[in-house]
Amino acid sequence: MxxxxxxEEQAFRDELRRFFDSAVPPAIRAKVRREERTTKEELVAWQRILHARGWAVPHWPVEWGGTGWNAVQRYLFREELFAAGAPEPQIFNVNMLGPLLLAYGTPAQKQRFLPRAARLDDWWCQGFSEPGAGSDLAALKTSARREGDVFVVHGQKVWTSTARHADWIFLLVRTGQFAKKQEGISLLLADMRTPGITVRPIETIDGANEVNEVFFDDVRVPAENLVGEEHQGWSCAKYLLGHERVGIANVGLTKNRIRRIRELAARVRIGQGTLLDDRGxxxxxxxxxxxxxxxxxxxxRAVTAHAGHESVPNATVLKITGSALQQRAAELLLEAGGPLAIPLQPAEPEEEIATPGWARMITPTYCYSRAATIYGGTNEVLRNVMARxxxxx
Amino acid sequence: MQLQLTEDQRLLRDSLDRFLADRYGFEQRRAHQRQAAGYNREIWSAFAELGLLGLLLPAEQDGFGGSFVDAMVVMESFGRALVVEPYLPSLLLAGRCISLAGDAAQRARLLPGLIAGELVLAFAHAEPQARYDLADVETTARRQANGWVLDGRKSLVQAGASADWLVVSARTAGATRDANGISLFLVPRGAPGLVLRDYATHDGLHAADLRLDGLRLPADALLGAPAEALPLIERLVDGAIAGLVAELVGIMSALQALTLDHIRTRVQFGRPIGSNQVLQHRVVDMTMAIEQARSMAILAAIEADAPDPRRRRLAISTAKTVAGQAATQVARDAVQLHGGMGITLDHPVGHYFKRVAAIEASLGNGAHHLGLVAAGGGLANALP
Incomplete structure (x- = not known):
């Protein structure tokens, strides 16, 4: 071992480092390092930089802009991306819509949507959860009634990240009632400008409003935007949830957070030394x-495993342990901040207060870290799945 | 990057597991423990036949070569079966010590016997006052005409009373906790002036306290260069810790299997207790703990003989801390989920529990190793 x-892997990593060192715009890098939210414009700009280098969608097939990298290379890409303070690529486009269409899309759908998704010409969001369908996703009620060559969609989605920025949404809808609730679900692609779609932001405890409610009031979606078979959308959803788990542990994110803790703690004076000298x-x-x-x-171990190898840690282990460590890091960040974590920084810079600006993201990071054990399947539901x-x- | 067992390593594990399944069931283990030495010399010979006792010893010393990853495979299997034979002190400590520091005559005197399963060796370094400070040696060795005279005490020497030879550390220079001045000596069982007091330990093994009372040794008893043994002792102890961490992984996987079996079959309130979500989640969390510990055993095996001692120590301290914490969690929950059976000696789970506690307390507990790493500025990406 x-x-x-x-x-070869070292040379590859060096190539990644050279690129990230020069390619990440400094303003974006500074924001990512502080875990401030990047704007849509910044993310689009960054995705275009990656796209120009040919690295916008590394794990897609080469014919659709992928790189043909193996699992170790994809892993290194993600690690170096985080280490360089580059933003994570827009996951709904890159990790969800892409794989979804590659597996289930018609040739016309792929041609129409994939190249634009890779460049972030279209910004996609995901319409899965509903007020009555969280962990129990198959309980979803948003309906789609077939009328000739359109589906008429009616209902509500919730926790839809970045819906306000989105040009398109891929959503699960109920197209029929069957004995099993997993049957009769279909997957549709809808233009967010279609009449009848309303987005209402939800304020979250970190002070952001990235997640939204999305209301569908008899929204007419062309039938050509059905992905996969009618009533078979559940298998698409399951496929997506099991796809590309290389980054699921978010080690790079937690490393970045620990780097912040070290920087911050080195500035906090305690007695003759700093917080880093405090034994506890x-x-x-x-x-x-x-x-x-x-x-x-x-x-x-998971990344380097080949088929046939035994004792490969599964993705759920990575998600549960990874999210717990993300939260531990956020708690330690809050501890390091001490009283600096209390003030809500004024939006206008001229209203400067005594607490330094670099402390402003401590409490939002801490607050939002709680989501890590909730999204993508709560850790409790994941434990149920593993037990079974x-x-x- | 390569983190999978090789075909040979899988074969080694499978043949060892088959042997242990056949010869090392729970009741058979009790019989092994009842032998005078506290373990079974026949099993020891069988280990030699399986090629386990020449592992880590180079081919030019008639060993089978092998890496710490091979040793990890062996120790994990030993953990699953709760093997009580003194593999760790004989091979990973004393045997490796002779292999690394011994001259040709010393190696020829002892290594073939070890490899053949005819000898058991012990490593007598720890002293009652030392806790985890490897430099804390009060035992002295004075040079005399034609040899050495040793005076002092050693404690917790695993298999000390049954060992044919002991490697004993003693101070030839310096004050009690000085890094310099520690030397190593080869001592045969029954040497005049050596008094052994054998006792059982809570985990079912045997250890001995040694009194060295004017113990006279010939000049060629000195093992390696005088006064410079501490770096070697640290290296050996780090290798032994790598072995203990692998043993923990084996113990944890056995505990999870036992627990799963129990909660599937134990019926209360008209249904298997494993249908309760709160118990299911405890067993799922064992999987997380086992995976983390396995990764630590791999790290320890890879770094156990790293040329840079600082890097080696960081890796070993990390592995001991994280795996010890994980194993403690698994052992605690395994006992809890077994209910009353978990606290009886009639059931294996309690025996695993005690071994975990003893390993945690051995060669630096988690608090000790965490303190070392924290005082050195943390990991700060120094590894891997």
């Missing part, structure tokens, strides 16, 4: 780093 990169704090931080290293190796599928309980 060997944890060192091979010479130093031990909590070191333990977090150790467990993150363990997770990184666990993730590498992996342990046979």
């Amino acid at each position: 060997d944890l060192q990169l091979s010479p 704090f130093a031990e909590r931080l070191a333990l977090l780093e150790m467990e993150l290293l363990a997770l990184e190796i666990t993730q590498l 599928s992996a342990l046979g309980l």
Whole structure:
């Protein structure tokens, strides 16, 4: 066994580093390092930079703009991207819509949507959850009634991230009533400018309003925008949730957060030294780093496994452990901030207050970190799934 | 980057697991423990036949070569079966010590016997006052005409009373906790002036306290260069910790299997207790803990003999801390989920539990190793 990169892998990583070093716009890098939210314009600009380099959608097939990289290379790309302070590519376009259409789309749908999605010419959002369908997604009620060559969609989606920016939405709708609720679900693509769609932002505890409610009031969606078979949308959804789990542990994000904690703690004076000299704090931080290293190796074991290998850690292990460590890091960030974490920074710079600007994202980061164990399947539901599928309980 | 077992390593594991399934069931293990030494010399010979006792010893010393990843495979299987034979002190500590520091005559005297399963070796370094400070050696060795005289005490020497030879550390220079001045000596069982007091440990093994009372040794008992043994001792202990971490992984997987079996079959209120979500989640969390510990065993195996001691120590301290924490969680929950059975000696789960506690307390507990890493500025991306 060997944890060192091979010479080829090292050369590949160096190539990634050289690119990220020069290609990430400094203003974006600074924001990402502080975990401030990037704007739509910034993300689009960054995606265009990646696209120009040929790295917009590394894991798509080469004919659709992919790179043909193996799992280790895709892993390194993600790690170096985080290490360089580059924003994560827009996941709904890159990790969801793309794989979805590649697996289930018609040739016309692929041709129409994939190239634009890769360049972020269209901004996509995901309409899955509903007020009555969270973990129990198949309980969704938003209906789509077939009328000739259109579906008439009526209902409500919720927790729709970035819906306000979105040009398009891929959504699950109920097209029929069958004995099993998983049957009769279909997947549609809808233009967000279609009459009858209303977006209402939801304010979240981190002070942002990235998530939204989306209302559909008899929205007419052309039947050609049905993905896969009518009533078979559930298999699309399941496929998506099991797709491309390389980044699911979010090790890079937590590493970035730990780097912030170290920087911040070095500025906090305690007695003759800094917070880093405080034994209790130093031990909590070191333990977090150790467990993150363990997770990184666990993730590498999954990335480097080939079919037929035994004891491959599954994606759920990575998600549950990874989200817990993200939250631990956020808690330590809050601890490091101390009273600096309390003020809500004024929006206008001229109203400057005594608390330094670099502390402004501490509490929002802490607050939003709670979402990590909720989205993508709550950790409790994931444990239920593991108990059933992996342990046979 | 390569993090999978090789075909040979899988074969090694499978043949060892088959052997242990056949010869090391729970009741058979009790019989092994009842032997005078506290373990079974026949099993020891069988380990030699399986090629386990020449592992980590180079081919030019008639060993089978092998890496710490091979040793990890062996120790994990030993953990699953709760093996009590003194593999760790004989091979990973004393045997490796002789292999690395011994001269040709010393190696020829002891290594073939170890590899053949005819000898058991022990490593007598720890002292009652030392806790986890490897430099804390009060035992002294004075040079005399034609040899050495050793005086002092050693404690917690695993298999000390049954070992045919002991590697004993003693101070030839310096004050009690000085890094310099520690030397190593080869001591045969029954040497005049060596008094052994054998006792059981809570995890079902045997250890001994040693009194060295004017113990006279010939000049060629000195193992390696005088006064410079501490870096070697640290290296050996780090290798042993890598072995313990692998053993923890085996123990944890056995505990999870036992627990799964129990909650599937134990019926209360008219249904298997495993239908309760709160119990299911505990067992799922064991999987998280096992995966993290396995990754730590891999890290420890890869770095156990890293040329840079600082890097090696960081990796080993990390592995011991994280795997110890994970194993403690799994052992605690396994006992809890077994209910009353978990706290009886009639059921294996309690025996695993005690071994986890003993490993956690051995060669630096989690608090000790975490303190070392934190005081050194954390990991800060120094690894892997």
